[in-house]
Amino acid sequence: MYDVMSPKAEEFISDEEIQECLKYAEENKNNRELIEQIIEKARKMKGVSHKEAIVLLDCELEDLNEQIYQLARDIKEEFYGNRIVMFAPLYLSNYCINGCEYCPYHAKNKHIRRKKLSQEEIREEVIALQDMGHKRLALEAGEDPKNNPIEYILESIKTIYGIHHKNGDIRRVNVNIAATTVEEYKMLKDAGIGTYILFQETYNKKSYEKLHPTGPKSDYAYHTEAMDRAMEGGIDDVGLGVLFGLNNYRYDFTGIIMHAEHLEAYKGVGPHTISVPRLRRADDIDPDVFDNGISDEMFAKIVACIRIAVPYTGMIVSTRESQESRAKVLELGISQISGGSRTSVGGYVEEEQEEENTAQFDVNDNRSLDEVVKWLMENGYVPSFCTACYRAGRTGDRFMELLKSKQIVNCCHPNALMTLKEYLEDYASPETKKIGEELIAKELEVITNPKVKEKAREYIANIQDGQRDFRF
Numbered sequence: 001m002y003d004v005m006s007p008k009a010e011e012f013i014s015d016e017e018i019q020e021c022l023k024y025a026e027e028n029k030n031n032r033e034l035i036e037q038i039i040e041k042a043r044k045m046k047g048v049s050h051k052e053a054i055v056l057l058d059c060e061l062e063d064l065n066e067q068i069y070q071l072a073r074d075i076k077e078e079f080y081g082n083r084i085v086m087f088a089p090l091y092l093s094n095y096c097i098n099g100c101e102y103c104p105y106h107a108k109n110k111h112i113r114r115k116k117l118s119q120e121e122i123r124e125e126v127i128a129l130q131d132m133g134h135k136r137l138a139l140e141a142g143e144d145p146k147n148n149p150i151e152y153i154l155e156s157i158k159t160i161y162g163i164h165h166k167n168g169d170i171r172r173v174n175v176n177i178a179a180t181t182v183e184e185y186k187m188l189k190d191a192g193i194g195t196y197i198l199f200q201e202t203y204n205k206k207s208y209e210k211l212h213p214t215g216p217k218s219d220y221a222y223h224t225e226a227m228d229r230a231m232e233g234g235i236d237d238v239g240l241g242v243l244f245g246l247n248n249y250r251y252d253f254t255g256i257i258m259h260a261e262h263l264e265a266y267k268g269v270g271p272h273t274i275s276v277p278r279l280r281r282a283d284d285i286d287p288d289v290f291d292n293g294i295s296d297e298m299f300a301k302i303v304a305c306i307r308i309a310v311p312y313t314g315m316i317v318s319t320r321e322s323q324e325s326r327a328k329v330l331e332l333g334i335s336q337i338s339g340g341s342r343t344s345v346g347g348y349v350e351e352e353q354e355e356e357n358t359a360q361f362d363v364n365d366n367r368s369l370d371e372v373v374k375w376l377m378e379n380g381y382v383p384s385f386c387t388a389c390y391r392a393g394r395t396g397d398r399f400m401e402l403l404k405s406k407q408i409v410n411c412c413h414p415n416a417l418m419t420l421k422e423y424l425e426d427y428a429s430p431e432t433k434k435i436g437e438e439l440i441a442k443e444l445e446v447i448t449n450p451k452v453k454e455k456a457r458e459y460i461a462n463i464q465d466g467q468r469d470f471r472f
């Protein structure tokens with residue numbers, strides 16, 4: 001039985017409910033009247049249900065699809081403006097005892113070189129990341145209680161927050177590690193993490209069990225209920241994701257919206273972010289064997305429909321996507337992207353040798369952070385290195401309130417400009433700096449509150465004079 005308020009995975013992600021929605025969407029994919037009604041509801045920018053969202057995703061009427069894309073752009077503009085938050089992944093360890101069929105870290109892979117960073121190596125990686133200009137990291141690790149116990153993760157977080165190299169600082173550490181207990185989530189909370197990210201991979205229980213034949217991750221319910229435990233442990237901001245390509249995309253799209261609805265109903269606050277990774281080639285992994293690959297067009301439509309269904313949730317795209325694909329989805333709803341990423345353990349200090357293969361997957365966008373920042377600005381976006389909300393305690397529902405009240409133009413926008421100014425002063429190439437200075441001058445005018453505008457100007461002048469870390 002479907003029950004959004006149930007603590008049980010199989011009830012808040014009910015297979016029966018998803019199958020019914022998929023059938024309903026199939027029957028109504030050309031139902032103009034119904035689709036127009038859903039679009040009308042979505043124009044209020046308060047979201048639509050999973051059942052309505054899958055009808056939009058399946059819609060085959062070209063003119064209405066155009067309206068869907070336009071609405072996604074409008075919602076993005078309304079809540080997130082033209083800011084794009086920048087981050088980088090940091091791979092701590094590829095030791096793993098799970099058997100995930102799609103991941104090169106799987107325990108049976110004997111030709112991948114296993115590697116775990118020491119605290120000294122983490123220091124070196126973080127300094128390399130700070131020297132690129134990064135302020136926000138996503139920690140990544142395989143699941144291995146012996147090699148990567150929670151104590152190792154906690155110590156690593158402490159190390160990272162403690163490194164201040166030149167003007168560098170990592171101000172927000174998000175964590176993407178395996179599902180764990182309420183006690184360990186409490187420890188992560190106490191260590192000062194930003195978002196706890198965990199990808200569901202697929203919401204289809206049968207496929208999930210096939211794809212995860214061995215190891216602790218094979219427990220579908222334990223994995224699917226992890227976000228409830230994380231929130232019970234005090235973590236306000238959680239990040240969902242599906243690995244597109246593993247299973248039927250319509251099923252997983254419906255599942256992820258249901259998961260968001262569950263968190264909102266059961267925990268009072270929806271997911272902070274949704275990631276949309278697509279399966280990539282990797283050591284020992286051929287994505288073609290999974291048979292569920294989606295086209296760039298469908299990928300873009302998924303992003304647009306998630307944007308419409310959950311307007312308050314940030315959306316993340318990584319360097320698994322090419323420059324071209326990233327350009328397309330940025331306008332449709334993405335609010336965070338990674339730049340200059342290395343997916344190998346230790347990859348920021350030393351570029352990976354071909355035969356070593358500690359990487360998790362092949363990167364599709366190999367540009368440096370400076371190139372990505374410049375490219376974003378040339379395309380009308382403001383790259384932001386802001387971490388203010390989390391540091392000011394604006395997490396969970398407090399963050400959502402700010403977003404809903406649309407006050408971000410007087411808060412996130414100046415913060416984005418100030419952190420961009422820091423980037424330009426400390427790390428940018430001359431050309432990027434020139435474009436950035438012009439952009440900041442132009443974008444300051446967008447701030448509507450005169451006092452905030454005045455203060456932002458003052459802070460930016462202070463940054464020019466060598467001071468750092470201002471925020472609203």
Ligand code: SAM
Nearest residue numbers: 102103140141142176177178199243279280361
């Ligand atoms: N080990 C943790 C877990 O299982 O949740 C941490 C995350 S793992 C380092 C990060 C994510 O990478 C996985 O959740 C999965 O979605 C994704 N991933 C694994 N193999 C991939 C591949 N071949 N291509 C693209 N993404 C992949």
